Amino acid sequence: MEYGKALRFHRVKQGLTQNQLADGIISAAYLSKIENDQTVPAVEVLELLYERLGLDFNESTLSHPSKEKLKEWYEAIVFKRHEDARELRDELVQQKNTLENHQMYIFFELFRIRYLLLESEVEKAYETWENLRHHKDSFDEKMEFYYHLITGLIKYYKGDFNDSYQELMEAKNYSSSIVIESWETSDLFYLLALSTSQANHISASIFYADQALEMYQSHYDLSKSADCHIVRGINYSRLKNYAKSLENFHLARKIALQTNNRNQLNLVYINIGTLESRLMNHKTAIESYITSLKYNDLDSTFKQDFLLNTLHSLVLEHYRLGDNKGCLEWIHKGAQELTKYPSLTYEIHFSFYKKIINDDPSLSEFLENKVIPHFQEKKDHIYIIRYSMFLADLLEKQRMYKKSSSYLRLAIQLLNKHSQLGGILL
Known part of the structure; x- marks a missing residue:
């Protein structure tokens, strides 16, 4: 047992300095060596420090x-x-002394962070993670594995996808020197597939999704296999391999229907709608988006976002068809949902289409001063591109050529850099 790390953990947890703990027993300098595992003290010394x-x-x-x-x-x-x-x-919390043990406390807090994420309590999970970082010096290799994995999840939920990928790779490095269950390995591969997909590392995402899928299929885990097919479908769509993409979405749908997984069915139909939209099959895209709404049960923050995303997609598809009436109907439904689930991003989306349909003279100013800056702050490149190109066209019609060309350049630069955006993930 690493007594030094345990001593440091409990000392920090109780708010004691090294001088306060060591006083009358040993020197603070000697305690520092013990805590850093640079020396092995006598049992009598350890007993006094523990006491x-x-x-x-x-x-x-x-x-x-x-x-x-x-x-x-x-x-x-x-x-x-x-x-x-x-x-x-609840059982763990109630068991006597569970949280007084160094290792049990660390693992409990690490796992609690993921539990809070499961319950959509992202901010509370982040606070717990921040507090746990103070004890990082007392971690052993197994703790380091879970810490980097959990940190990868925190970064993912915060939208820092490249950082998420790097943290998960650190976890993968630690996994080679510790013993973990096979289901934990497949979980790690799946999380790597998610983070690399969102970070737009397409080949890496397909590789990790394949690895996870192979392991899930070997254990007959249908639900997790469907998750992998969704990730694969999104990435093949980005590669413009639409046949392979649809094949994976249909496989995911087949499994989700068997297991009655409404969340997966929601995701599948949203992503099929996105794919059909890319193929300019706007009516088919609309059908898929409307079907996805049947499976949105609104029991989490993500599902609320999926709902608003789907309503925005329906507005966009009707606009592309030149169906202003249908467009306004979905804008109205979107506005109704915003009263229950406020979102500045979707408020901006719906306001944009309402202004353009009504030929609002303030549209250029709205795009320049509110819309594009909002998505630049969020680093949401796909909408910076979309709205910049629209503004460039609008400014050109107003003969404001210099300003028009600046927004066109912005759109082209981002388009060249992020040419494979798209897809909704868990």
Whole structure:
């Protein structure tokens, strides 16, 4: 057992300095060496230090009653068994001394972050992660693995997809030197597929999705296999391999219908709509988007965002068909949803199409001063491109050629850099 790391953890947790803990027992300098595992002190010294911290020196982490329960909890979280995860969390909290043990506390907090993400409590998860970082010096290799994996998830939920990918790769590096379950390996590959997809590393995403899919299929895990097919479908669509993309979406839909996974069906139909839109099949895209709405149950922040995204897509498809009446109907439905689920981004989207249909003279100013700056701040390149090109065309018609060309250049630069955007992920 690494007593030094445990001592440092409990000292920091209790807000003691090295001088306060060491006073009358050993020197602060010697305590520093113990905490950094640079020396092995006498058992008598350790017993005195533990006693001052109010801890049982003879406590064994290996035989801790919560160890197996903790892993069981994490498995329920990874496989999104919400009820099981809630019950196991309550059991762990109630078990005596679970959170007083160094290793148990660290693992509990790491797994709790992922549990909070599962429950869509992103800000609380982020706060827990921030607090846990103070104890990073006391982590062993297994803790480091979970820490980097959880950090990758935090970055993903925050929209920092490249950072997410880098953290997950760190977790992958640690996984080679520790023992983890096969389902944890497949989970890591799937998370790598997600992060690389969102970071637009298409080949890497397909590679990791393939690795995860092979493992999930070997364990007959239908739900996770469907998730992988959705990721593959999105990335093949970006590569313009639309036949392969549709094949994966249909496979995901087939599985989701068998398992009655409404969330996956929602995602499948949204992404099929996106694919059909790319193929200029606007009526078929509309049908897919409308079908996706049937499976949106609004039980999470993501599903709320999926709903607004789908309503915006329906507005766009009707606009592309020149159907202003249909466009305004979906704008109205979008405005109704915004009263329940406020979003400045979608408020801007709906306002733009309303202004253009009504030939609003303030449209150019709206695009220049509110729309494009908003998406630049969010680094949402696809909409910077779309709205910049529209503004460039509008300014050209107004004979404002210099300003028009500047927005056209902005759009072209981003288009060249981010030419394969698109797709909605979990």
